[in-house]
Amino acid sequence: MTTGEIGSDLEIATLTSLTLPYQLQLTLGKFKPVIGKINILHPHAFSFVDFPKLTANYFDSEGMALEGASLSWLVPNPYDFYQELTIEAGRVGAEPNASLVRGENSQLSYVGHLKNFFDVSQNSTLEFGITGLNGPNHFGYSTTMGGLDLTYKWKPVQYNVLQSFTWQNELLLSSMRISGAAVAKTHGAYSLAEYQFAQRWFVGGRYDYSQYPDDANRRDIAETALLRFQPTEFQIVALEFQHTERNYDRSTNQVILRFIFGIGTHAAHQY
């Protein structure tokens, strides 16, 4: 059981161009930068109840947002696969963030991401991404990060509402200057698998390993099992069991039950 504050906040607010030339697209406003796969998701769109430890330890429990501009380009390539390069710059949102802060003197944070997407077959796809990130941190210096993401999805087109399988992985390497002489070099990763065995039922498992951006001696290892039921498009019930082992504190076992109720219309999610 947790108790917390009750409040509301503007998660994202953006204007996106639809008609720039040269296959460019510009987004302005407050947005979730393309750091791998998870950060761009709203919590309700993620299969598991909580984001991986990597996200929580390096950013915030729900990732991070930038206030600024995002420019993406569909890269023409001779092999004719989907390749999208995104360059983003902006101020970190007001929410606390373990790796980056709102810089003084208008210092901006920058994110770059290259997404490569392949149709392996009619029913399966493979996505591989590379992320780079730089911005001011709360020690008054800067943090630089690099990341890799790899996702395989299987969804038989004929029965895509009845069955699916996703295997998703991310690795994040961080280099955080914490004093004039010291740099913390840390990393985090997760691997998750989710299988939809009926129209409304999903099971999943996730393995998390994550250090903390300012301390390579602290790390969390978590193993998570998930059962999710979606009675309608507007309701999600998820039951999660998580065992977390910490090398700086006691280990914990958690059982989390989450209900989500959607009210009103909701734009479709990206693939």
Next chain:
Amino acid sequence: MTNKMLRIATGLLFLWTLVIHSSALAQIKVVTTLTDLQSITRLIGGDQVDAFAIATGFQNPHFVDPKPSYILKLARADVFVTVGLDLEIGWVPPLLNSARNAKIQKGGDGYVDTSVNIPLLQVPTSASREQGDIHIYGNPHYWLDPLNGKIIARNICAGLVRVDPDHRSLYEGNLKKFDETIDAKTKEWTEKMRPFAGAKVIAYHNEWPYFEQRFGLKIVDFLEPKPGIPPTPSQLLKVINEIKRDHIKVIITSPYFNTDSADLVARNTGAKVVTLATSVGANDTIKTYYDLFDYDILQVMQALQ
């Protein structure tokens, strides 16, 4: 001598490449949401168009995954053809929003909504989620009436003429041929169905009102208790009682629905389960919009006999 011949051969190869490339470049690139719209586009555009369909013919058109690879197709398209009426609301907006192509955005010359001028059925007077996945603009499965195919073809023809006016006469000539073929075939199909006029059937999902109206069937109930809500035991029991009471012979389902519920009802009643094609490409024998009705009419006739 050998060098001269080599130069001539190289020159010819270069010219040939140019010819191939210029004819390929001249083709109008069309992306359609469904295979039915792709088939009609090909019948109207002939060799002048290169048409790609996002959904397959055996896929539920409400639930298509908006894969990034489709964004690439849309980014290069001259024309985008959609069923509209919110049928594709779960997957077309994220694709169009990422396509970076002004021509095919709503309002652009290359945007074709084939529902324009369709006489719609089941337009609700009020809408609430209590009614399931209802379509507030009317039932969107209108391509399952072949005469609506003529309106679809006219909308597609108009779109092709807007982006490629030089080939107006080709498109309009093909439209005329399409109209004549549909008229003749619809006459045949309705003649074949005449002996079964008024036959009561059960359907899995509410996607057959246009087909039902054109060919004189009477769909009395659905396996889904509400559109988009999977069959429930109480609904199946209700349907079983209706089939027994009214001596209903046929349960119509579609390629993308699990047949467990339909099979269960069939076992309890003796009714036949018939999987009809909702789109071109539902199976290998259905290659064109005309084949779609040839197939479905034959299936329904055989089941009702």
